[in-house]
Amino acid sequence: MLERMSLDELKNLRKKLDRAIASYETRKRQQALSALEQAARDHGFRLSELMSDRQSGKSKSRAGDAGPDAAPAYVNPENPEQTWSGRGRRPRWVNDALEAGRTLDDLAA
Incomplete structure (x- = not known):
């Protein structure tokens, strides 16, 4: 079947596949994020609190202190x-x- 498709049809199919893959990845990422948020709530935190604590330990950029990231x-x-x-x-x-x-x-x- 693919052998009979024109180049434009194949490119269109690839775009549709890329969108479907991106949509699937977005759904899975959202499910993982929801699970993380629930785990944080189970421990008495908000996920944003835990992430901001983690990020505050990062080192400054090589260019020096150019203001907030x-x-x-x-x-x-x-x-x-x-x-x-x-x-x-x-x-x-x-x-x-x-x-x-x-x-x-x-x-x-």
Whole structure:
């Protein structure tokens, strides 16, 4: 069946698959986040409290103290630890996702 499809049809199919994969990953990430929030509540905390405690221990950037770090605006769906504020040069994972048919809205935090 795929052999009979035109290049445009194959590209359209790939875009649909990429969207379906991104949607699945988003749902799974939301389920994991909900589980984490529930675990934090079970221990008497809010997840945001625990995460802010963790992030406050990070070292300053190499450029020195250039003010507060920008909040992450985009998250790598493959590795949620990789974020981008939308400032400066795009990370490779952002460019890769855009080339795969995703949009910046798909990567929004």
